[in-house]
Amino acid sequence: MWFWLLRRLGQVVPTLLILSVLIFALQQLMPGDPALILAGEERGDPQVLAQIRAELFLDRPLPEQYARWLWRVLHGDLGFSWRIREPVATLILQKLPVTLQLGGMAFVIACCIGIPLGVLSAVYQGRWPDVLVNAVALAGISTPNFWLGIMLILLVSVHLGWLPPSGYVPLSEDPWQSLATTIMPAFVLGNAISAVLMRHTRAAMLNALGQDYVRTARAKGLRERVVVLKHALRNALVPVVTLGAIELGRLLAGAVLTEQIFTIPGFGKLIVDAVFNRDYPVVQGVVMVVAVITVLLALLADILYLLVNPRLRHA
């Protein structure tokens, strides 16, 4: 098992390297001159533009630009934001906990909704609870984040006045306020994923409920609750856990839109603003960090797989 783990870790390094080249190349394909954007309405002065290009090495050949970036990253320096002149690492450290909090809450919400509903719909397969849950799930998957977000803001904040419409308060500053500012975006973010989780739990449960060991358990005279929750669900959770870890990576992507709507100063907002302002060092740094997290989550999923399913440990 340790050898396996080491081999998996060894695969991570080339993956990240290839990824960094891809990100760099993709940015170059993006139309729009960063110098023009950085100059804003002062873009009139060609001297200023030349100066910006020289300062940011935009006038050097691309391989050199990439090499410079990689060299610095290997030394633990992600560079400076061109727009607000703060170190990218500082920005990331400032924003990452925000998105992790949001993502964590969204994931908990998604699990709380998705897994019980999945079990429910599998147990009542073909009957009205199943139909109802499926309809809700379909609606959940099809509802765009931005629409649901704005509707929630209008309803909960503007009409009812229960929660602040946007913004963020750090957990360390005021836990209650922090919860109040993140619960709506976390719900929006968790909503789509809960539907996916529900569908997968349902499929896995149906599969498990049809297995011999479930029939045996029932034949033993176990109560239905024990059969469903202990025997069937435990087995059904194996694929769901893997999926959950992958979805957690998708949560980061979903946060891009949700944070934009709710003005949460997290990772998603950082990257959107950076892309629109052609703030390459920030884009590059953030995407790299997201990539590392996603790769590590996939690794974590594999490990969890082993823990949940003892049969795989000997394989």
Next chain:
Amino acid sequence: MIRLALTALLLLAGAAQNAQAQAQAQAQAQAPAPNLRIGLREDPDQLDPSLARTYVGRIVFAALCDKLFDINEKLEIVPQLATAHAWEDPKTLLITLRSGVRFHDGEPMDAEAVRYSLMRHLTMPGSFRRGEINSMESVEVVNPTQVRVRLKEAFAPFLSQLTDRAGMMVSPKAAEALGAGFGNRPVCAGPFRFVERVAQDRIVVERFPGYWDAARIHLNRITYLPIPDSTVRLANLQSGAIDISETISPSDVPAVQRNPRLRAVLSDELGYQSITLNIGNGPRANTPFGRDPRVRQAFELAIDRDALNQVVYEGMYTPTRQAVPPASPYHIASLRPAPRNVERARALLREAGVRSPLQVEMTVPNNPDLRQVAEVIQAMVAEAGFELKINAMEFASSLQAAQRGDFETYLLGWSGRTDPDGNIWTFIHTGAPQNDGRYGNPAVDALLDQQRQVNDPAARRALLERMWQVAVVQDVSRIYLWHRKNTPAMSARVQGFQAVPDGLIRLQGLRLN
């Protein structure tokens, strides 16, 4: 002896108690000064007056950094840190400063500080102010409250540059100490001093007790919150999470006006919306549209600005045919858009020997209302024989495309400058940096250069009028559509808001009840 000491002690204690009570009373009298929250459309860039570029940054600077001069609602130049100015000759400006003004760090705002700040704007690497004041040759300290600025050549717009960021004075001591980090901790002479900034989340400033005009400041703290989505910004205002939204979407204005707890304060902006036409920038200018003014005139005649304004902006904006808004003394009232005339447009196309439909492409920054404007124009010009193809592009990409000449027509706005030159020269003069369509006419250039050297408003206005006759009426080098409105909205509790065409939120006299 002991008795004496005891008495003294008692007396001291009494005095201390007295002082405490006084301080409490004072605090109570001052207590009502409330905190204000302002929603911004985006996160500002660096808060260094020399390096800053964004419009929203100027809104924050209105709290932090006073300027030598300011403008009022009639676009007149009024004193701020300076009390007076005099042109000793067309190239020499004597500025008299307010005495006793201090920066947030307690340093004096005197002639030496003004010399330092102006030279910093001019010479600092990466300064975006250089282009605005590069007509400046030197600054001399005459005495602690007077500086003499010498220009390389007469430049009428110079004074108006000092009403914006180039006129913001920074503490020399702080600027030297903080260097490139000054923008993260700006120290100026404005009514509020910097407290903290969390990127993309908030900028907080607090009342500066040593402000020279402290009696007119009735707020304690201001938090600027960037909220990019206009719907969400409005929701924040409606729910009371912010007190002022720096701007709201034009389509939301009626809803705000109907709400008794809110107020929208509309005023004409400094800038304009226009269509840049590719006349000489690369191969894409080589079309009947780029070559023949009659074709462009036909295009303009097919557009009904009033109807367009009604359809997209509920008639809120002011249709125009020039770059200078009606509030400015340099606005030419007689230069009005011609009424729509499809017959005449068709005739012009026939005259030019163009077979219709003539295909023309319009590049549009990808935002909902501009796309709608383009769609209405598309329908209008179709009747005159143009087949307009709309090319919606993300803003940064569209800018680059325009500069490279990869466009035929480009729907773009300009936020505007106080002096008319800032709205005109760089867009129309041959080879000027923002003349993306590469229009060029020596007669226009001569008039544009002349008006820069004339300080007499009437003479300058006459030169500009002649320039418009050639550049817009004869050559149709650009189609100006309208002057937009500044659309700040605020809670009804906000009192004393001054609407100035630059759209900034001035804090002097502003109250929150």
